Amino acid sequence: MSTAFGLLPKQDRTMSNKTNPKFTGINGHANGLNGKAYSPLSEDEEMPLSQTLPPSRRLKRKKTNYAESSSEDDTPLASSPAKQSASAAIAMPGAAAATTVQSSLASKSKRHAAKKEESDDEQVFKKSEKKKPARKKAKKEDQSSEDDKPLATPKPPARKRKLKEESDNDSSGEDEPLVTKPSARKAPAKKVKTEEGTESPAPKANGKAEENGKGKGRRKKKTEEEEEEVYRWWDVDPNADDSVKWSTLEHNGVIFPPPYEPLPARVKMKYDGKEVTLPLESEEVAGFYAALIESDHAKDATFNKNFFNDWKVILKKHPPRESVKITSFEKCDFRPMFDYFESEKARKKSLSSAEKKELKKAKDDMEAKYTSCLLDGRKEKVGNFRVEPPGLFRGRGEHPKKGTLKHRVRPEDITLNIGKEAPIPIPNMPGKWKAIQHDNTVTWLATWTENINQSHKYVFLAAGSSLKGQSDMMKFEKARELKSHVDRIRANYNGDLRSKLMAERQRATAMYFIDKLALRAGNEKGEDEADTVGCCSLRCEHVTLELPNFIIFDFLGKDSIRYYNRVQVEAQIFKNVRIFKDNKEDDDSLFDRVTTTSLNKHLNSEMKGLTAKVFRTYNASATFQRLLDENDLKNATLQEKLNAYNKANRLVAILCNHQRSVPKTHDQSMEKMRQKYRGLKYDRMKLRHGLFGIDSNYKRMDQYKDDESDIDDDWIVEYEDQLKAKEIEKAEKKFVKENEKLAEDNIKPQGESVLQERIKHMEEDFKRLAKERGKTVASVKGNKTPEKVMESIDKLTDRIKSFKLQMVDRDEGKEVALGTSKINYLDPRITASWCKIHDVPIEKLFSKTLQVKFPWAMDVDTEWKF
DNA sequence: TTGTTAACTTAGAACTTCCCTA
DNA sequence: TAGGGAAGTTCTAAGTTAACAA
Incomplete structure (x- = not known):
């Protein structure tokens, strides 16, 4: 593997976003970051494939032949005598020129014979040797029939995800987690204040809240401090059934964005140089675009x-x-609309801080009831309670649908999930909810x-809620559990790198990449999505071999972020690829x-719950x-210390290839820094x-x-001139201030000659500096x-x-986003400890x-380790 | 067995607030 | 004290995973 990212030669780690191929997300953790070199190749492992396997059984396939060659593809690596010579060439280290051997498809009879020879692996082979489908077809476009359905009878979704942890409960000793499983959400809660100011009782000891979570007026009002007390879910019984997410759930639904506010009559877009008056509906959509004309989106043809x-x-x-017919995009001029939006922004910005505060308070008051809910009687923050406003779809990368109109969501589109006994909220815009359901095995509202x-789209609880916290903690516990299995798992896949079954060998190689390079799994994607890949969906064009044992990865991953990495791999990996x-x-x-x-x-x-x-x-x-x-x-x-952290x-961010776009002012601020440095x-x-x-006598150093x-x-000439100008400006300002002060104190101000005298002195100093230029002696x-x-x-x-x-x-660091790993990948207990x-x-x-x-992570002691 | 989809996590862009410097 | 840039927060697109239907 290559060295740690930060130590790589420049050409190997230049980074950039998206289309500009530069970012090198080198892991290096097998040597640089991780420091772990796995199973160095033994003599046996170095043995060419040709000696281990009958080379002629090597696979040969072409995408175009998938259909007719399917059975051929099923041939185990070691079972096709027809391709012996080609395989021998591949297997010889350094025999790159011989890697591509034209050969015809093996005959069915040969394949049959080969399969017979492989009786031991037969079962495995049959199960695993399946071809992967090509990119998925586009999803069904028209779902309007679904949308037009009348209010459905509330019913839980047809399918539901089963929690992995459920299966973990009966895990045997061997797979025991390192730490007792956290979670359990139905333990006694601290009292909380409801929206109306009444308190909900704590759920009963068994975790079930009192019916509907209501216990009005039963207890005295507590102080604010007590009400704010955090529910320490991480301290409670870990053996609760976590397929049930809540017993009672009350909330106020979602908040819809305000209706479209038409532009002032004077603001009109132009078509073919002439102003056009648009009805509200078309004006709104034009406005979506107008707001973006200065952005990169408007430079994109697909958009x-x-x-x-x-x-x-x-x-x-x-x-x-x-009655103008708008038929040509090029003749549209949205500038007047854009200018209006800009002026509105400026107007809002120029409001006094008191006015801004007032506006913010009005907004907060209006939203207040949507920001939290009552989950098992406890007040919990809701995350995205605002319904997404209409607009233009901002798909990333080469998304074929970017720029299409995202419709306004109405109550008729929304299904609410809420407790059986809870009052059904009334939407803040005309209309009725699509459906109401009471499914307590899911967390969405x-x-x-x-x-x-x-x-x-879902409305979930906020990141700081107990439900999200529990799931987060379990995620890290699962990752910690891997610690005690990882050596075995690595040994297994290292062994499988030489498997005679193609499926196993490929799987082992994929696991190697996922483990060493932190690649994502890589699901297949549809034609109507951006063409991005992860490990399993890598195509041949994404990996280039470079002798003696380098692999160059170059592909677009999630969010169309480029992954570029030149990695030194073990000989067997090189051979396999x-x-x-x-x-x-x-392709x-x-x-x-x-x-x-x-x-x-x-x-x-390999390990329960491992993905x-x-x-x-x-x-x-x-x-x-x-x-x-x-x-x-x-x-x-x-x-x-902070620098080290x-x-x-x-x-880690580099390992995970977490990128950000270079701040627009980066070059400018770097130039400033360079000037300061000089x-x-x-x-x-x-x-x-x-x-x-x-x-x-002193050395000149x-x-x-x-x-x-x-x-x-x-x-130096330029710099000294700048210095001089700055100093004079400073002196002038100082002089003005001094005189103002004197005037305040009713003292006669200094004459202009005082300033001139000061400037003269400065100029003399700078003249001296000028004389010293090029010399090695100065005053x-x-x-x-x-x-x-x-x-x-x-x-x-x-x-x-x-x-x-x-x-x-x-x-x-200009292109490295630190936040993503901090929020999602780094166990917060590492930081707390x-x-x-x-x-x-x-x-x-x-x-x-x-x-x-991460409140659950804050109690760890200094001994705690991931 | 395969494709689809529900439900959730992860991700960078866009927007907002804070803080430092001139 | 403004304003510019960094840091923090919000938004929503884009992933992963596994249940389930065909």
Whole structure:
């Protein structure tokens, strides 16, 4: 494997977003980050495939031949004599030129014979050797019939996800989790205040809340402090049945966005240079686009095409009043609308802070009742209680549907999930809910189906809620459980890398990538989605082999973020990928015998509840813990500790390929930093020269010369001019202020000559500086001893070093998003424990939101390890 | 066995607030 | 004290997973 990302040569780790191929999400955790080198190849493992397997049995397939060659594809690796020579060539290390051998498909009879020879593997082979389907077809477009259905009788969804943890309950000793399973949501809760100000009783000891969670007026009003008391779900009985998520649930539904507010009559878009008056319906959609004309979306042909097509449909029903026919996108000028939106933004921005506060309060008051719900009698925060407003679909990457119109969601679209006894909320816009259901095995409060991809939208509780917290904690516990299985699992897949069955060998190789590179599982995607891949859906074009043992990954992953990584792999992996790619087209699947389902099924057999995703969590958290532990921070300052933490965080983010777009002002701020950096070096140079001026016996300290090579004469002229201008400006301002002060005190102000005198002195100083240019001797202000000057030089050198580090840090981190791993992959207990060990306040590392999200992690002691 | 889908987590973009510097 | 940039928060798209229907 390659070195850690941060240590890679530049060409191997240049990063960039999306279309600009640069980001190199090198893991390196097998050597650099993780430090674990697995099973070094033994003599036996080095044995060419040709000696282990009859080479002629090697697979050959082409995408176009999938159908007719299916049975051929089922041939186990070791069973096709017809391809012996080709396989021998593949198997020879370094025999790259011989990897692609044209050969005809083996005959059925040969295949049959081969299968007979493989009697031992027959069963396995039959079960696993299935071809993967090509990209899924587009989902059914028209779901309107569903939408037009009358209010359905409340019924629970046909299918439901069964919790994995259920199966874990009966896990045998061998697979015992490291830590007692957390969870259990139905333990006694602290009293909470209901919306009306009454209190709900705590649920009964068995976890079931009193019917409907209501116990009005039974108890005295408690103080605010007590009401705010947190329900410590993580302290309660872990053996509760977690297929049931709640006993009682009360909420106020969702809040719909306000109706469309028409533009002032004077604001009109233009068509073919002339103003057009649009009816509300078409004006609203035009406005969606107008707001984006300065964004990248408006530069995208697909986005524009989809928007225009959808808008034309609206226009047909609601044409411009001038009876102009809008048929050409190019003739549309949305600028007047855009300008109006901008002016409105500016107007809102310019409001006084009191006015802004008032507006915010009105909004908060209006939303207040939707922000929380009563779950088993306890008040819990709701996450996305606002219904998504209509707009243009902002699909990422090359999503074929980006720009299409996302319809306004109405009550008729929404199904509520609520307790049986709870009052049904009334929508804040005209209409009736699509359906009401009382399913306590799911956690959502409301759902609807979006019109573009027919994807389901849900309203869930907030990240800080007990339900989310429990699930989060279980996620990390599952990842920790992997710790005690991972050696065995790795040994198993390392063994399978040489399996005679293609499916097993592919699966083992995929597992290797998932484990070492933290790749996602990679489900198949449909034609109506962006073409992105993960491990199982990698195509041949996404992996390039480079002798002797490098693999270059280059593909678009989730959110169309580019994954580029040049990785040094073990010989067997290299060999396998060569075999998998052989005789396939670029757009053929690399792992044609592996699906996410089959892979996860296998992982589950290795450890209960294990999926590809668990590996990502495990590797992120384990790597983070190890990196933190590697630091010696005994005498470190707070800043040094924070730097060490952020560095570990950054390495994990790189491992997981978490990118962000470069801040728009990045180049500008880097340039500022560079100027400041040079300025510091200039200051040191002057001190050095000054030191020599004071005492020529002092060394000129030429060790800094190279470091100061970017300070050339031209730059110095420019810099000193800037300095001079700044100093004069400063002096002028100071002079004005002094006079103002004097005027206030009724004292005669200073004359202009005072300022002129000061400026004259400054100019003399700068003239002296100009004379010293190009010389190695300079004057030093004040009566400084050489020792004092030396001291200043050392201090400056430290500042220069630290500033340089800051610059490098800023530049290298410009495309790395730290938040994603912190929120989703790093066990918060690692941070909590680390903070305690190093006496770092948690708020330095966890924002308020993160602290609310992870209350369950805060109690760990300093001994706790992931 | 395979495809579909419900339910959930993970993700970067977009927006908002905070804080530092001039 | 403004305003610019960073940090924090919200929004919603895009994944994963497993149950279930065909």
